[in-house]
Amino acid sequence: MPILASRGAMSAQGFGMFSQRRSGFVFVAAGTAAYAASSVSVQLPSGIQSGDLLLILAGSGNTLTPPSGWTVLVSNGDPTTFHSLWYKIAGSSETAPTVTGLSYITAVMVAYRNLTNTIDINGTVLYNGGSSTLVDTQTVTTTHGNDLVLSTYVSFHTAGAWITTPSGTLMRVNVAAGSFGPGDRGLLICDENQSAAGATAVREAGFTSGTGASGLTTAIY
Numbered sequence: 610m611p612i613l614a615s616r617g618a619m620s621a622q623g624f625g626m627f628s629q630r631r632s633g634f635v636f637v638a639a640g641t642a643a644y645a646a647s648s649v650s651v652q653l654p655s656g657i658q659s660g661d662l663l664l665i666l667a668g669s670g671n672t673l674t675p676p677s678g679w680t681v682l683v684s685n686g687d688p689t690t691f692h693s694l695w696y697k698i699a700g701s702s703e704t705a706p707t708v709t710g711l712s713y714i715t716a717v718m719v720a721y722r723n724l725t726n727t728i729d730i731n732g733t734v735l736y737n738g739g740s741s742t743l744v745d746t747q748t749v750t751t752t753h754g755n756d757l758v759l760s761t762y763v764s765f766h767t768a769g770a771w772i773t774t775p776s777g778t779l780m781r782v783n784v785a786a787g788s789f790g791p792g793d794r795g796l797l798i799c800d801e802n803q804s805a806a807g808a809t810a811v812r813e814a815g816f817t818s819g820t821g822a823s824g825l826t827t828a829i830y
Contacts (some may be wrong), residue, residue: 624691633802634757634829637661637720642796644789646715648709651676654720662700662726667708667716668763668794676706679727683825690794692734692763692823700724700776711798713792717782721757722812724830732826744822746775746812751830757801760812764795765821773799773815786816792800795822803828 634807638654651665664682667673669691675681686692689736691710699720708716717722718732723776732747764771770785778799784794809826 612738614805633755634724634800635722636779636781636800637722639720640718642715642717642788644714644782644793646713646792647711649716650707650708650713651661651716651718653703653705654718655729657703658701658722659699659701660722660726662724663697663703663718663722664700664721665706665708665716665760666693666697666712666761666763666796666798667692667695668796669710669714670712670792671710672707673710673764675758679706682728682731683734685823687798690763690765690821690823692761692801692825694761696721696736710801713794715784715789715794715796716752717784717796719781719798721829724757727830733826734823734825736823737821742817743813743815744824746826748770748809748811749826749828751803751806751828752791754803754805756806756830758801758803758827759829760799760801760814760824760826761827762797762814762822762824763797763817764797771778771814771816773813773818775799775812775814777801777810778812783805826828
């Protein structure tokens with residue numbers, strides 16, 4: 610079952626002691642995607658600073674164990690792809706974390722800045738049914754302006770390269786399925802700034818052949 614952060618429950622806690630924020634988030638960088646059979650070291654993005662929001666997107670064929678010190682936003686399995694998203698607030702010194710599991714793993718890390726590091730709302734992973742060349746994200750309703758709205762996607766290894774970045778978003782990571790070897794997954798991370806509170810748009814991504822893929826919306830303030 611998916612492990613979901615609900616609006617309010619995590620918003621009350623937040624992720625750190627941040628009380629002020631300028632308008633709009635800052636994308637820092639993405640690390641290089643990594644792949645391994647059962648244990649993978651996830652490269653840090655360049656230029657990260659203490660207080661940055663770090664996120665790992667990982668795809669696999671089975672349950673994954675998050676790195677020590679990281680918190681689960683979503684860990685959801687469908688018939689072909691486990692879609693996992695974890696977060697951490699960067700400290701003064703960070704080392705590359707390790708993701709472990711029972712099946713082939715593809716993972717990548719991204720970093721953002723200028724956030725209060727509070728989850729506004731986390732959606733449900735949507736699965737495309739295994740035969741379509743398209744996959745959507747769920748629309749969610751944000752309660753803050755200038756949210757970072759993330760659209761993350763994972764595809765089964767036979768799906769081929771992502772070919773359509775959703776309109777209205779900026780692509781930050783695009784890892785084609787089949788880039789590494791047997792059992793790897795395609796990873797796509799896109800983002801946008803939602804200037805006013807309200808419903809997010811459904812964001813649809815496409816790939817070259819119809820097989821299993823999943824999409825997720827996460828809004829962070």
